[in-house]
Amino acid sequence: MDKPDLVYIAFIATDVEKLWRLLTSEADSPFWFFGCRIEIGGAAGGPYRVLGPDGALAVDGEILAIEPPHRLRILWRMPGNPLGEGRQNEIQYRIEPATEGVVKLSVSEFHHLPVPDAWQEAGREGWSKILSALKTLCETGRPLPLAMGEQP
Amino acid sequence: MSRGVDEDLLFRALADPVRRQLLDRLRAAQGLTLAVLIDGLPMTRQGASKHLAMLEAANLVAVVRRGREKLHYLNPVPIQQIAARWIGAFEADRVAGLVEFKRRIEEDGQA
The missing domain is CATH 1.20.5 (Single alpha-helices involved in coiled-coils or other helix-helix interfaces)
Structure with a gap:
């Protein structure tokens, strides 16, 4: 197994299928992704795009692996490759049962290109908010009122 | 797992200067084994393991197992x-x- 560079975890009182649906729903994505909308194909090799609230393309990625309802791995390619050319970085979502009625959601970053400290800082805040928003949405059905910070 | 229990664990885990120092170290460099994490700190492996178990229980530290290694990340x-x-x-x-x-x-x- 390759070694992740960063890991974020949330424990959420929900079931695996419900969280998977939320994570892969184009319609629901703005409620947990800073108003961004995802576009996601159904199979490996398919697209994974993130569109900002203004419709601008923020991530022009690709599904590397999709195993519903447990694992989604994405090539996190940003238009213009701002981190450099070569193999782009990857994000992996994993959903596992934890205790009775609780699931563990983890997001791992795999860096093939170095990520500047300021980006890591923004990512730390961004992913923390995204996971918190997913938790609140799953557990209460209400979106978390997020301050619009930097996107990861 | 109610919110109250989670929060008690979280605040208890944070209420210790040694554990906060471990979190500071993981903020600077992530994915560390226990040996690397406590290098130069005046603590035993056993003592550090206890602190890390508490941080993991509070979900402040994420642990990834890779082979026989346990890697620690700030969460x-x-x-x-x-x-x-x-x-x-x-x-x-x-x-x-x-x-x-x-x-x-x-x-x-x-x-």
Whole structure:
């Protein structure tokens, strides 16, 4: 197994299928992704795009692996490759049962290109908010009122 | 796993200078084995293991097993949840205050 560079975890009182649906729903994505909308194909090799609230393309990625309802791995390619050319970085979502009625959601970053400290800082805040928003949405059905910070 | 239990664990885990120091180290460099994490710190492996178990129980440290190695990562998500709880509420109050303010000045305007 390759070694992740960063890991974020949330424990959420929900079931695996419900969280998977939320994570892969184009319609629901703005409620947990800073108003961004995802576009996601159904199979490996398919697209994974993130569109900002203004419709601008923020991530022009690709599904590397999709195993519903447990694992989604994405090539996190940003238009213009701002981190450099070569193999782009990857994000992996994993959903596992934890205790009775609780699931563990983890997001791992795999860096093939170095990520500047300021980006890591923004990512730390961004992913923390995204996971918190997913938790609140799953557990209460209400979106978390997020301050619009930097996107990861 | 109720919110209360989670938060008790979280605050207990944070209420110790050694554990906060371990979190500081993981913030600077992530994915560390226990040996690397405590290198140069005046603590035993056993003592560090106990601290890390508590941080993991509070979900402040994420552990990834790779072969026989355990890698440790800082997980800031629970701290964000604490912030959202109070900062979110504060913002909601401020919005409510603004709505009330707008209603009052509009009434004044009509008077």
